[in-house]
Amino acid sequence: MKKAFKVLAVAAMLAICVSGVFASGSAESDKLIIWDKSEYVGAYNELAKARFEEFCAENNVEGEYVIVPPNDLRQRLYAAIEGGNPPDIVVTDDFMAKQFAGMGQLADVSDIKTSLPFIQAGINVSYCEDGDFIVPIAMLAPGLYLRTDKWEAAGLDYPTTWEELREDARIVNDPANDFYALGYPMGTSGGGDAEGMCRAVILAFGGVPVDVDGNVTVNSPETLEALKYIASLYEEGLCPPSAITWDDMGNNTAYLAGSVGVIQNSGSLYSQLREENPELFANTIILPFMQGPAGSFAPTGSNCFIIFTNGGSVDMAKKYVTEFFDMDFYKNLVIQMGGMWQPVIEGAEDDPFWEDPENAGWLANSLGGVPNTYPAPVNDATNRAFSEQVCVRAVQKIVLQGMDPQQALNELEADFNRILGK
Amino acid sequence: MGHEASIFRVERKLGLAFTLPIFILIFILMGFPFAYTIYLSFTNKTVGMPAQFVGLANYISIFTDSTYWRVFMNTVIYTVICIVVKLVFGMLFALLLNESFHGRSITRVAMLLPWAIPGMVAANTWKWMYNDQYGIINEILRDLHIISTPIPWLGSMGLALFSVMIVNIWRGIPFFLFSILGALQSIDDQLYDAGKIDGANVFQRFFNITLPSIMPVVAISTLLSTIWTFNDFDNIWLITGGGPLNASSVIATYTYEQAFMYNDMGTGMAVAVSIIPVLVILMVLVTKHRSSENG
């Protein structure tokens, strides 16, 4: 019996000691840590890593370059913030960055912003009311991808307005052969493509969800028309039936499968097409966003740096971010992304690469964009209204529940008031 | 008498020594996360900001929100249907794979596979297969002339929950199957022989011998699987994101949406904590039944 006890005592002790023995984690406060975004274009992470390591060697600091897939960033960062040891620098998109702006976690970067010649679009996209926390890295202009072969087969000119787009779509549409003219995702689960599309149409039709002073002005005849327009794309079957639940990946895959004629996307798909499907790539043209009675609005995002004060190396982090924009390195980096990224520093577009018509198109798109929450002030409340995808929900109610559009609009107004009233 | 007492003393010591390690691992390790989550549900916590105590405000706001109740009902429907189907088919296939036939080993391995692949991959594979245009499911149904127009598996209010249930069932059957199979194989063959001699038919043997022997395992598998199904997150989040219009939202996805997508941890934690009583009642019912069985 004693033997049994001994065995057990050992087993129990082992279990307890497991935690103690394995404890070998080191406190890493003076280490410079960067969490970079993983990019489809592998060259980006290689170049950025080399740049970071070079910087650390020059400045004699220990550095750690970590690649974080965008889908994992939110959970990892939330945990790290709550655990009190966030990384020093994080690369993410501006929409995500703005969600951290109100937390009192980020370092003010106005000194970096004034010391470098950022273009106005870059300043605009990184602006937020809570403070100057965001340094843009590159614009991610959206483009309208259109299947030239389908349009040519139907003998149509390329559309320029939302109205023309719908008329063309009715002709090109061929559901019997599994081809739908349009591929706009309208699900609420991922990214901001769906809400961005709704906002673009509402603005183009002359509606203003929230005005410059932060008043909810969504309930207008213009917005009503816009909602009816968007809903009609689904009700008339111009988009695939499942598009109503697509996330941001839905339109990419549908386009790659050749099952839709038009999608809206950043340049990421463009790179993938070139790489994986040259035939489809040759039949694709990138157009500017459609016009409406009030003009053309393209919600445009960017990649950006944010610096965490709790990371412990704010000065070194700022130095790295500033030196990242070394003209030769930066210019080449953006070009390596093959048009998918557009520069935010004046003079970086000064290269034959950007004279190529396709790349020039992306560049032009990047300059005319508006922030997601336009024209409302950028703060926690307006950002939350965007991430709750209130406009998408309104469209879903009309399409899926057959709700009267005016009723859906009234509920949309109530949603805005609830969120902005908080 | 003295002998009896000394046996009891030995059992007491041994019992504590045997259970102490898991007590330490489970209670110490889970204690903080568990208590902290419950605490947060009474605060207005957001990530990066200190928490302020707000009493029952979060609970009042979720209980008066019709979306919460809709999500709650979805969760109940999702859990009950999935569990019943998984249990029935798990049991049937366990009985089948307990018979000896050619190819039994390969069938067993094949039927384990759905559990063996990572959840994220299973969810995305099914999502791809469900696609109304280039998904293989609609393609096969059309080739067989069962349907003429594609079915929007994930895009319709009525089908979305059903479609994610299929995936949960697909992933969950192996759990029941193999748990029950393990129990079946521990049954003493002599019991069956005795039953045969008594002239009991297949069904009598099943209800009088098989079922009582595997009942403890069936009860516990059902309980565990119910909890897992109740808290299932990956599956629904990756396939429909709870959409369209919350048609396939369950408590776990709703929690995540509130806590992390909208950074309202207080409310999110309250949603998660609000279902604990349901799970505890369920557990008490099952274990009470079980303890009385063991005497």
Added chain:
Amino acid sequence: MKSLKHIHTAKRIFIYVAAVLGILWSCFPIYWMIKSSLTPNDEMYELHPSLVPSRLTLDHYKQLFTQSEFMTFFLNSVYVAVITTLIAIVLAILASYAMTRLRFKGRNFIRKAIFYAYLLPTAVLFIPMYQLVSKLGLINNKNALIIVYQTIVIPYACYMLISYFAAIPKSLEEAAFVDGCTHLKALVKVILPIAAPGIAVVATFSFTMSWNEYLYAMVLMTSPSQQTVPVGISSFRYSDNMIWGLIMSSSFIASLPAVILYMFAQRFMVTGLAAGGVKQ
């Protein structure tokens, strides 16, 4: 006699039909996964997908092993899952034996209480768990996963083993006590052989649970040298595109260990039965 034979044939047919249906149902999505892992990129998305790809390629596997850190992830996963399973099974066997066979104070309490580890989903627990592991100084140390996974695996293993042990008649052990066996000896000599099929199942499932766990692994491990397979697979997703070839090929490789383990465990099932029979 004739009708008996008739019934027998009908039963055979039924068994084979059911087995084929079971295999089709379980393996069709797996087949789709393997097919995709062998499909060249330009055929990955087709409007009318075919069941059999027109061309096969091993490029995705080549890329997986030469251009990604998949092997590191794989070895980390093997390390974490094997040790987690071993610790959990040993501890759970001891505890389950105590909770079914020994009378001691607090038995029912512990038995009910281990359950609480399952009341909240990991989707809400990951932040406080990170804080705890951070306090222990174990962030980005794969051994932390071995400890944390015990909270996922042990309650399952205990509950299943309790029910397997409970089904074993007490008379078998009592015979061993008469022969002068201690409790531990009775556990090893009598209970374990009979419960071997059940233990094999519990071990297989414990292994797959720790093998496939994603959220804790993703949050607690920050560098590739410590990360596990599910995190590695997830890294083949970019913001709005998925590299299906790599995702599917890595998933296929990732599902192999559980299958191999199960085939290995199946031997135990047979010997378990035989051993139980001999003991009678």
